[in-house]
Amino acid sequence: MTYTPRRVAGITAVLVAVAAIVLVIVVVRGQQAIPAPTSAASAGDTSAVAATAAPSGRSSAPSATELPGETPSAVRSPTPSSSSTAVLVGAGDIATCRRAETETAALLNRTGGTIFTAGDNAYDDGTAAEFADCFDPSWGRYKGRIHPAPGNHEYHTRNAAGYYGYFGAAAGAEGGYYAYDLGSWHIYSLNSEVISDGELSWLRGDLESNPRPCVLAYWHHPRFSSGQHGNDGSVAPLWEILAANDADVVVNGHDHDYERFAPQTPTGKASATGIREFVVGTGGAALRPFDSPVANSEVRNAKTNGVIEFTLSSGSYAWEFVPVAGGSFRDAGSGTCH
Numbered sequence: 001m002t003y004t005p006r007r008v009a010g011i012t013a014v015l016v017a018v019a020a021i022v023l024v025i026v027v028v029r030g031q032q033a034i035p036a037p038t039s040a041a042s043a044g045d046t047s048a049v050a051a052t053a054a055p056s057g058r059s060s061a062p063s064a065t066e067l068p069g070e071t072p073s074a075v076r077s078p079t080p081s082s083s084s085t086a087v088l089v090g091a092g093d094i095a096t097c098r099r100a101e102t103e104t105a106a107l108l109n110r111t112g113g114t115i116f117t118a119g120d121n122a123y124d125d126g127t128a129a130e131f132a133d134c135f136d137p138s139w140g141r142y143k144g145r146i147h148p149a150p151g152n153h154e155y156h157t158r159n160a161a162g163y164y165g166y167f168g169a170a171a172g173a174e175g176g177y178y179a180y181d182l183g184s185w186h187i188y189s190l191n192s193e194v195i196s197d198g199e200l201s202w203l204r205g206d207l208e209s210n211p212r213p214c215v216l217a218y219w220h221h222p223r224f225s226s227g228q229h230g231n232d233g234s235v236a237p238l239w240e241i242l243a244a245n246d247a248d249v250v251v252n253g254h255d256h257d258y259e260r261f262a263p264q265t266p267t268g269k270a271s272a273t274g275i276r277e278f279v280v281g282t283g284g285a286a287l288r289p290f291d292s293p294v295a296n297s298e299v300r301n302a303k304t305n306g307v308i309e310f311t312l313s314s315g316s317y318a319w320e321f322v323p324v325a326g327g328s329f330r331d332a333g334s335g336t337c338h
Contacts, residue, residue: 086183087113089309089322091283092151092220092253095134096123100305101284103324105138107307108145110322114182115142116189118253118280119151119220121163126154131166138284143167149189150176151220151253160193175199179206184314186210188217188242192235192252200237207245213315214337217242218251222279224268226293226300227255231268239266243275246338249310249317253281256288257302258321260331264296273338278319280308304329 089108094117095101108115117139122130131140139146148171154163164171172178176191177199188206191199207215221232223239232254242250243266258281263274282305289302306323318334 084183084314086185086312087111087309088116088182088187088216088312089113089307090116090118090218090251091280091307092118092149093120093256093281093285094283095121095130095138096285097130097134098284100286100324101134101138104283104305104307105141107322107324108139108142111309113145113309115139115146116187116218116251117146117148117283118218118251119149119192120153120253120281120285121148121151122166123153123285125156126150126160126162127157128162128165131162135166143170146170147180147187147189149219150191150193152193155193175202177202179210183312184212185214185216185312185317186212188215190217190219190238192219192221192238195234195237200241203238204241204245207241207247211245214312214317215242215245215247216249216251216310216312216317217247220252221254222252222277223250223266224261224264224277224294224296225252225255225279226259226290226297227257227279227281227302228288228291229255230291231294236266239275246273247275248335248337250275250277251308252277252279253283255279256281256285257290257300258282258304258306258308258329258331259290259297259301260299260319260333262296262298263335268295270296276335278308280321282306299331301329301331 089111091104122135148167150160150163154160160176172189175196175198176194177189179186179188181187188203190203219235219238221235223235224231257279259279261277262270263272263276265271265274284305287302287305290300293300304323304327306321306327309320309322311318316334316336319332321329321331323329
């Protein structure tokens, strides 16, 4: 067959058209095989996958598939909730501008726990200058962790102005009493130097409005004490309200010693369902000897400054008296909530 230039041009056009059609088919099929891009996550970035894997408003532990290169055994367990156990540490009768309060302050750095004070924070009169010169360089280093209570020496200054001025909002409202939650526990800081009807009414109402299986309260003057000041009936109303609401632990200062009591009623009768009281006036002030032991006193020491550390768990608590460096006295134990 003879191919004229016109016939060759026609065959060439047909072949080009066929090639173009084949090329289009190949490209279309190739695009269908490639998945469309998802989110803006870059190659190797699993954050977008992890974000969509957890339901809105909740977090979840990563699964093995969310951690490329790791085997299931390498997946980390969730960190235990910090609310399961809490630490409360402190003492009363603290800063006198002598070495002892610096030594007890050093104990506060053992743990990241919440700090309480059981009154008489700065001697002799709780003035602004005494807080600045004596308390602040020692315990004041941990001021952000402190939940204070006032003592009688704070009120040597009119209206305890030095105390309220130093601690500010942390000291509570005008009456100097307040409550807070610590783990599963409800904690009360009370004012035993000026016990008003308003404080008693507030305490009763707060206990009823915030029922908890575990309750601890601290203030300055002890209901029961074998120390120099002895039993103080003026705080009996606080005990009665707390006992009626199944409180577990009370911590005080005022007497410059350490004393632990067996659980008892507000009238001093031993009871397994009573409140356990601790007197911890060992924060730095000079210690004083005991008088004759009073009923239900279990442990006494008047030779060692230190702090008490509570480990507060759900339904139980443990305590440990921690002495300053060089001290040998210790007291430790545990109890259950009512």
